[in-house]
Amino acid sequence: MNESSHRHGLARPKILSVLIFAALASSAASAQVSIDYSISPDEQNHKISELIYGTNHRMNMTGHENFGFYRLGGNRTTAYNWENNYSNAGSDWVHSSDTYMVPDGADETIPGITLTDFVDNDAAGAKTMLTVPLAGYVAADKNGTVQEGEVAPSSRWIPAIAKKNAPFSLTPDLTDNAVYTDEMVNFLVERYGRAADGGVFAYSLDNEPSLWYHTHSRIHPDKPGAKELVDRSIEAAQAVKGVDPTATIFGPALYGFTAFVSLTDAPDWTNYSDQYHWFIDYYLAQMKAAGESSGMRLLDVLDLHWYSEARGDQRVTDGNADSVKDKNARMQAPRTFWDPEYQEDSWIAQWNMAELPLIPHIQDSIDMHYPGTKMAFTEYGFGGGDDITGAIAEADVLGIFGKYDVYAANSWILNDEEKYLASAYRLYRNYDGENGTFGDTSVTATMSDKENSSIYASVDSETGLLHVIVLNKNMNESINGVFNIDSTTIYKSGKTYVLNSDSVEIQDKGEVEVTNNQLNYDIPALSAYHIVFSTADATDPTDPTDPTDPTDPTDPTDPTDPTDPTDPGTDGVTVSVNIPQDGSASYCSDIVVTNNGSEAVEWQTNFDVEGSVYALWNANWEQSGTTVTISGVEWNKVLQPGASTSSIGFCANR
Numbered sequence: 001m002n003e004s005s006h007r008h009g010l011a012r013p014k015i016l017s018v019l020i021f022a023a024l025a026s027s028a029a030s031a032q033v034s035i036d037y038s039i040s041p042d043e044q045n046h047k048i049s050e051l052i053y054g055t056n057h058r059m060n061m062t063g064h065e066n067f068g069f070y071r072l073g074g075n076r077t078t079a080y081n082w083e084n085n086y087s088n089a090g091s092d093w094v095h096s097s098d099t100y101m102v103p104d105g106a107d108e109t110i111p112g113i114t115l116t117d118f119v120d121n122d123a124a125g126a127k128t129m130l131t132v133p134l135a136g137y138v139a140a141d142k143n144g145t146v147q148e149g150e151v152a153p154s155s156r157w158i159p160a161i162a163k164k165n166a167p168f169s170l171t172p173d174l175t176d177n178a179v180y181t182d183e184m185v186n187f188l189v190e191r192y193g194r195a196a197d198g199g200v201f202a203y204s205l206d207n208e209p210s211l212w213y214h215t216h217s218r219i220h221p222d223k224p225g226a227k228e229l230v231d232r233s234i235e236a237a238q239a240v241k242g243v244d245p246t247a248t249i250f251g252p253a254l255y256g257f258t259a260f261v262s263l264t265d266a267p268d269w270t271n272y273s274d275q276y277h278w279f280i281d282y283y284l285a286q287m288k289a290a291g292e293s294s295g296m297r298l299l300d301v302l303d304l305h306w307y308s309e310a311r312g313d314q315r316v317t318d319g320n321a322d323s324v325k326d327k328n329a330r331m332q333a334p335r336t337f338w339d340p341e342y343q344e345d346s347w348i349a350q351w352n353m354a355e356l357p358l359i360p361h362i363q364d365s366i367d368m369h370y371p372g373t374k375m376a377f378t379e380y381g382f383g384g385g386d387d388i389t390g391a392i393a394e395a396d397v398l399g400i401f402g403k404y405d406v407y408a409a410n411s412w413i414l415n416d417e418e419k420y421l422a423s424a425y426r427l428y429r430n431y432d433g434e435n436g437t438f439g440d441t442s443v444t445a446t447m448s449d450k451e452n453s454s455i456y457a458s459v460d461s462e463t464g465l466l467h468v469i470v471l472n473k474n475m476n477e478s479i480n481g482v483f484n485i486d487s488t489t490i491y492k493s494g495k496t497y498v499l500n501s502d503s504v505e506i507q508d509k510g511e512v513e514v515t516n517n518q519l520n521y522d523i524p525a526l527s528a529y530h531i532v533f534s535t536a537d538a539t540d541p542t543d544p545t546d547p548t549d550p551t552d553p554t555d556p557t558d559p560t561d562p563t564d565p566t567d568p569g570t571d572g573v574t575v576s577v578n579i580p581q582d583g584s585a586s587y588c589s590d591i592v593v594t595n596n597g598s599e600a601v602e603w604q605t606n607f608d609v610e611g612s613v614y615a616l617w618n619a620n621w622e623q624s625g626t627t628v629t630i631s632g633v634e635w636n637k638v639l640q641p642g643a644s645t646s647s648i649g650f651c652a653n654r
Contacts, residue, residue: 032522034480036448039457041466041487043444048458050440051127051408052401053429056379057118059413061422066429066437070123071378071410072115073207073253075215076101077131079139081158082112082184083172086139088146090215095146097139097156108142111172112187119192119200127201129250129378129408130188132181132240133160134206134232135220146218157219162239182239189244196246203240204303204378205233205251210264225268226279230286237287237298245296250303250376250408252283257348260304260355278355280362284369301407302366305379306358307414308333309346317383319415324475327389330382331473332451334396338404339450359404374407385417388501388526392471394424395499395528399456399469402442423504424528427469431497431506431530438530439467453479453523466491466533472523476617476647478633485517485533493538494519498635500527501646509635513538524618524635525647572597573639575605575630586611588651591619591630595639603639604631611654618648 054069055061079088080101085108088097102108103117119128137157150156164180170187172179185203192199209229212220229252237249254260262269263279276282280302287299310316310333312326321330335342336349337359343349348356355361359375366373382397384390394411401409411421428438439458445468447455454471466489472479485491496509512519514533523529576592587610595601606629613623619630628650631637636645 032480033449033452033474033477034482035453037453037455037470037481037483038444038446039455039466039468039483039485039487040444041457041459041485041489044459045403045442045444046405048402048438048440048442049405049407051376052398052406053425054126054378054408054410055425056410056412057122059411059418060122061413061418061425064430064433065422065425066435067126067425068429069127069129069408069410070118071129071131071204072118072122073129073131073204073378073410075207077204078133078135078207078212078216079137079219080114080131080133081138081140081160081179082115082187083174083179084108084139085110085112085114086142087114088139088216088218090219091217092215094144095218096144097146098142098144111170112184115184115188116191119188129202129204129248130200131204131207132184132236133179134209134229134236135212135216136160137219138179148218150218151221152219162235163242180239181236182243185240185243185247194244194246195248199244200247202248202250202301204253205236205249207253208255208259208305209252210259210266211255223264223267226263226266226272226282227268229263229266230283230290233283233287234290234294234298238294238296241296241298248300249298250301250378251287251299253303253305253378254280255305256307257309257352257355261352277365280365281369284365284373288370297372299370299373301374301376302362302370303376303378304362306377307380307412308336308344308382309348310336310344310382311346315383317381317414319383319417321383322387327384327387328473328475330384330389330393331396333382334393334400335450337397337400342450359400359406375405376408377401377406378408378410379412380409381412381414383414383417385413385415385421386419387417388420388499390417391420391424391427391499391504392473392526392528394421395427395469395471396454396473398424398428399454399471402438402458403445403456405442419504423499423506426506427497427499427528427530432508433506436532438469439465452477453481464489464535468494468531468533469528470523470531471528472525474525476525478525478618478635479523481519481521481523483519483521485514485519487517489535491517491533491535493536494531494533496521497530497532498524498527499529500524500635502636502643506530511538522634524633527635573601573603573605575607577607577609579610584654586651586653589649591616591648591650592644592646593630593632593639593648594644595641598641600638600640602632602637604629606630609650609652611652613650613652616648616650618645621650 050068057072076087087101101114106113137152138160140158146156162181168183168186188200213223258264261278272282291298312329313323314321316330338357382393439460441459443457445455445457452474456469458467491514494512580587608626621630
């Protein structure tokens with residue numbers, strides 16, 4: 001057999017000796033990719049911002065993701081009126097003014113109820129960001145569709161003004177035909193205190209302004225100018241910080257790449273394009289100058305949106321992007337954030353490689369035009385939220401944001417698909433079901449193959465534990481991972497948690513022993529692991545010479561002992577193989593193993609083939625005559641009652 005021993009029995013956590021596992025891995029005949037990983041916990045680079053683990057309004061997923069940051073943003077916030085709680089959907093829904101943003105069961109007549117409900121209930125203790133309207137008008141009523149003939153200024157709209165220049169009121173005047181930004185901030189400060197005292201943490205300068213002419217054509221039917229947006233941003237930031245100087249200002253929430261370049265062909269962009277490489281540079285420089293003249297920083301965080309334009313057969317964010325090519329493209333697409341050697345299949349990469357990879361290029365702009373400004377992606381998406389490839393892409397993105405010192409990020413659920421997206425968050429923020437989190441200090445980690453894998457590492461500053469996230473982006477082949485921890489600290493064990501296509505739940509895979517700061521570990525195809533390394537010894541080593549070890553064959557109480565009459569055995573295990581009868585000289589087939597019994601088992605089974613097997617993946621195997629005997633590898637060897645394996649197959653020559 002390709003594995004030196006086989007056991008079957010009740011499922012229980014395992015601890016695998018590194019040396020034993022290395023021997024098993026080297027003798028396995030299943031297809032593998034070998035990758036070297038290097039982790040340097042002594043090279044501590046920077047603190048990881050908890051704000052990168054963020055979400056958007058009404059996108060709470062399962063409620064167990066332990067988010068660090070909540071944003072109340074999106075198209076409706078451009079026209080949200082805090083005094084009456086009305087908003088307008090713009091082109092998202094027939095330009096309807098209504099009470100959509102009012103929470104279920106809330107009294108819409110209470111000023112700011114949408115905001116206070118969000119802070120009190122949605123955010124659940126995490127930091128919050130609200131949106132300040134900049135387009136000039138907010139909804140006056142809840143009377144439905146605003147017609148083309150009712151473009152602002154009209155009775156359907158109320159002017160939105162940055163500064164009141166008069167005493168504030170906690171019960172705003174609904175008859176003064178004005179809604180004031182600084183009065184809204186004062187209302188929130190009076191309720192929650194300043195940001196520094198635990199109040200509302202941040203304010204966003206509107207949402208996707210370069211698209212106002214399209215999304216909110218009843219408010220701002222013309223494309224905004226570059227200078228216009230800067231002027232509106234300065235005025236709003238001054239209004240916010242005039243009330244709460246400790247608040248953090250995000251802006252300008254640019255919707256995508258054409259907005260980064262030219263504010264989507266702003267009508268006055270040619271006035272500045274000779275001096276500034278792209279609009280981002282112009283915006284940073286102008287906000288810096290305004291801040292210096294006003295004596296306060298007016299932009300704390302450069303706020304961008306990124307919905308991947310990468311393509312397989314479809315754009316990866318499309319709801320029907322589910323082909324093999326789409327899935328592969330989705331898992332590779334996050335490399336556009338950081339990898340200068342990667343070029344995605346998109347119009348952006350085709351025509352704008354000089355601006356990629358994105359994060360280093362944006363950081364260069366910040367360093368040149370407004371040093372000290374932080375970077376955020378408060379809307380982003382890569383699609384596949386209900387597929388394991390979406391989870392792997394999201395886990396990759398969260399790792400990238402932590403490694404490259406992004407300050408804040410909020411995913412946006414696309415196509416109502418969120419199951420695996422939520423799982424990726426839990427891999428970082430609740431991997432053990434007890435809100436266990438990835439560490440808070442980024443450390444150096446590298447891999448020898450960035451196409452098939454990614455690795456991210458951190459240290460918990462309180463516990464000293466070393467956290468590693470490692471991904472297998474290969475659709476078919478497992479990774480034989482060789483981990484080397486370069487540290488003066490001696491790590492002796494690691495707890496392993498996995499996310500794969502079998503379940504949206506994070507699975508506890510038990511402990512591994514670490515020898516001389518080295519570990520060999522099999523990483524199955526399409527899986528994401530969180531390994532928590534410790535200086536403590538493993539608590540339950542698998543030792544075949546220990547008579548008290550429950551996996552010891554000499555122990556008469558061992559539930560996997562073949563002499564034990566209570567052993568559930570493998571009588572309930574069946575195997576299904578469909579050998580094509582097309583007369584071809586070679587063929588391939590899937591293998592499906594099912595546990596029909598009432599107990600979890602470590603399975604082993606056999607089946608007959610025609611000819612000689614030359615490749616078999618995701619299982620250990622040997623062939624004798626026409627009979628092939630297979631057993632599970634580490635990640636799929638235990639089958640729960642009623643469960644079946646996936647992703648096992650073989651090829652043979654007749």
